[in-house]
Amino acid sequence: MQTSPAFGQADLTNCERELIHLAGSVQPHGLLLVLQEPALTVLQASANVEQLLGITARALLSQPVQRLGGDIERGVRRMAAQGRLAEPEALRCRVEVRGRACEFEGSLHRIHGDVLLVEIEPVNPAGGIETVDLPSGQLLALVGESVKRISTASSIGTLADALVKGCRDMLGYDRVMVYKFDPDGHGKIIAESRDPRLESLLGHHYPASDIPQRARELYLRTRLRVLADVHYEASPLVPQRLPHTGEELDMSLCYLRSMSPLHLQYLKNMGVTATLVVSLVREGRLWGLIACHHYTARNLRFAVRAATDLLAEVVSTRIAAIENYAYAQVAIQVRRLEQRLVEATSTEGDWRLALFRNPRTLLQPLDATGAALFHEGEILTAGETATTAELRELMRWIDAQPNDGLFSCASVERANPDLESLTPSTSGVVAVKLSATQPDYLMWFRKEQLLTVTWAGDPSKPVVDNDPLKLSPRRSFAAWSEIVRGTALPWSATELALARAFGAALIDIVVQVNAVRLLIAEHQLAQIRTTVSNSNEPVLIADAKGRALFANRCFLQLIQRADDEAKPLGDAADLFMQPERMRKILCDLTEDRHPWRGEVSLDLGAGQSLPAALRAEPVPARDGSVLGFFLIFTDLSDSRRAAEARRRLEQSLSQVVQDQSASRTTEAGVAEPGDVIGAILSNASLAAMDIADGNMGATVVPLLEELEASTRRATELYSRVKAFSS
Missing domain, CATH: 3.30.450.20 (PAS domain)
Structure with missing residues (x-):
């Protein structure tokens, strides 16, 4: 059974399970008060109240918050009466500090039904931390300018570029980055604005393990987090646990919550002193982050933080618009393609050639490097693909997998080691089925994601041991490279939705095309049927x-x-x-x-x-x-009848010969010359042969019968001639 290490006790092998929400301490530039309703008595306080307010934490315990003077009690009660406070709400108040009323700002939220967490920090801190504080007019002007640039961005790339420029102009951090997550949680820096003296991190990849799952969950709940000074000494809660329950305080929504020592060490190894991280959320999921680095201590006034949070919200909306617009554009492309395929069928007789005539139209929407159509036993390809034999093996494997008409895989090699040879060109595949009865598919492919990244040090010697002191971006990239070896860039949810839509549209196209082909075939069939009929x-x-x-x-x-x-x-x-x-x-x-x-x-x-x-x-x-x-x-009926008629004719002629021979026999028994009869019979035989060989079907029999009758009559007439001439 795996156990979750307590905050601050995790190493690189179990940091994924570190209980970071139970930090038990805060960053020292602000303080935390835990109040029990309805009396608003102090249950816990961060130890630094003594430095910030001039009163010890122990002295505040079990005391009403009114003990701090100023208007903090009135402000807290007013906000507590307004609602559930399940999410932090902004709080501005005055507190007595060594006999003088001082301005504080922060937030307030409720846990466990009747416990309030108040986080405040001085508006004018006495320490040496630089705090970004812009006049209202200037802040609003910068926000307005950034919103305009964001609103006109037509792609994720231009949007991210506009965002990092706007944030750096407004906040002044040395480096501002947009960090985008892929479906597996790995990250990539897709935009960067930096001091020219700094090494670029643009395009660098990091493994999902760099941001543990618990941290990702907290990024969704707390959209903005400031680290004012990486070298801070954490201020612990006094007492360490809630006195009335004995439980550790859930600090999930506390913006002052201490950060994991492993994360702090990572930043120290990079030379980073202060950070700002803002969540970019899309459809309830962590799409990416705005990550700001500074190389000296740096804090932000609450108004500046709110402005930054506002920009992130606008960007999230714009991301949704751009991605949906891209989907709409693909839908338009599909409709245009549909028309071209239908026209190609009627003019050329084959829609498949039109589909592959412009490979870019097919590959670009899914950012694919290759594609293949399996249709009626044939394969058509575009871009970089495996061999025909390998593609057929891939198709047979995919066809055997359970799916709802859409199949996707980022690593064919890992899913089926027998297909390892496909990895260079066909590491990732998404396939849509085009027929319910045949193994007809349209597939898109991605190559293995092997990247070359230039580092200040030697990337061939990445650190892979468990020493936090050796944490670095180079080590993260080495870990990422090992994770993604043999895989393609994963297909995003949007790309899979596009593939499904494209496949559905193509199925519709195939139906239309086949309808056209059916009409053509029916027309041709009707003509052929008429001819044959x-x-x-x-x-x-x-x-x-x-x-x-x-x-x-x-x-x-x-x-x-x-x-x-x-x-x-x-x-x-x-x-x-x-x-x-x-x-x-x-x-x-x-x-x-x-x-x-x-x-x-x-x-x-x-x-x-x-x-x-x-x-x-x-x-x-x-x-x-x-x-x-x-x-x-x-x-053969007529032929058979003709043969029978000819046989009868031959019998009849034979009988005539016999009769005539008998009549010509003299009393002495000597036959008379039969030149005439012989000529008649010979003529009849030749006529019978010509009629039968003429193959005139049904007319042969009556002709032969007529010939028989004519021959008999001729012989009878010969007998008369002979009788009357004697």
Whole structure:
């Protein structure tokens, strides 16, 4: 079980859990009084009341605050009656100091329901700490000028630059920085205004551990904190614990609260003497900090602090506006892209090329270094990406992860060590799914965040031991570098929201594009359907499973079905007298991919069949599979009837020959020459061959029958000629 070290007892291994809100002491330029309501008796007092007020802390205990004279009691009672005082409220009062009324300013807040914490410091301190005190007119003018610059900033960068300049002009600190947090809590200095003699810290990164979680929570509750002199000697509370509960005093909202010795040592190692830290809050979260450093002791009057707090509040509002404006701009870009993709589909037939025609439009909104579209088995890329094989592996892994249509990761290597090779170009990924049924994705990538930072000392020798005396920005950067190795810059909540919106818009675009493609396809299909339907050849189209999809009018007439019976044809094999044979034919077509030709019998129902010649061909898909089959039929009924008619004709002619031969036989049994009959029969045979070979379909049978009748009549006429000429 991990225990939290008491204030001042933490080292570098457990500072994350240090109880900094239970400091038990204050900075000595102000004092703390803990009062019990309703009598406003003093429960605790900081030991420095003796230096600041001329009375010992022990002498004040259990005494009413009225003992201090002046109007402090009246001011406290008036404010205590106004509300809950859950947050510190400004207090200005007079207190008797060695017989003279002196001005004090500070704040008041309530804890535990009936305990008031009063923090005050002298308006005109006698010590040597420089205090920034600007005339009201000058202060308001500086604030107004800064607000104007802040309000016109169109990007986070220009906003941060305007902020550090305004704060330095107003406060006079040697260095003013804007420190921004990423989603993992690591920090980066994104803007800086400094004395030219100082080394720049702009662009430096720091690990999340530099600011423990408890400190971050307190930054949200107490938006502004001043350290007047890093070399101060803390003034302890007297007594150390609340006398009526025995608990340590919760000083979370005390602006005078002592700071962690580790933090003070860090500042001392940097040579910093005084600091001001102001929170920048966005949607209830710590977005960043205004951090001011000075190299001599420095304090601020309450009006100046309030002005600085005001600027931070305006900046927080402007951050929200800029980030939301950026989102709106992306939405506009998406709408423009949508129009381009729809137009590209109608003119070029493919929306994907339009998506990647201008890679900057795709990459810039998410600050990505690469992107890839996985669609219908193909991959299109922009910027720096991994190889196609690696991208397919990444897609398969992402597709197997549980998500709600959006997947993000700052370190693919850590999440899946098998994908370590992607780190240089594809360390971070955010992916939006574009289809509920297919592994179609749009992905953005970020490279590994390897940075080169120039330090005054040798950055190759960072200090990594647990000695607080060796704390430095260089050590923090070394720790940060180790933490982020193998990772990309994390995706912010805004960027993930943009990715989701972009993906949703693209899904809508794909629907629109497919709608356009469907209209085009429907138009083309209608034309093709009409052409095939009006064909004089019977055609049947079946899918890869052998289901009949379409039959033209000629085929329906062939199998004696009406046009409105085309849809429920069902299994194509069931249209044949031998369905199992037809299924095997289609199965063989799927395997060998070669056309099949042969004769089949179509089932006309009621036990009737129709002979037909069949040409069946498979239709391959792009991936090598079979989309389906088309079957073209030739009705063999007429051919069969023609063959039968020709057979009958040949039999008839043969019979004629026999009859004529018998009639020409003489009494002596010698046959007469039959030149005429032979010529008639020879003519008939040649005519039969020409008619049958002409393949005129249904007309062949009646022609052959007519030829048979004509030949018989000719032989009869020959008999008459012969009979009447003898």
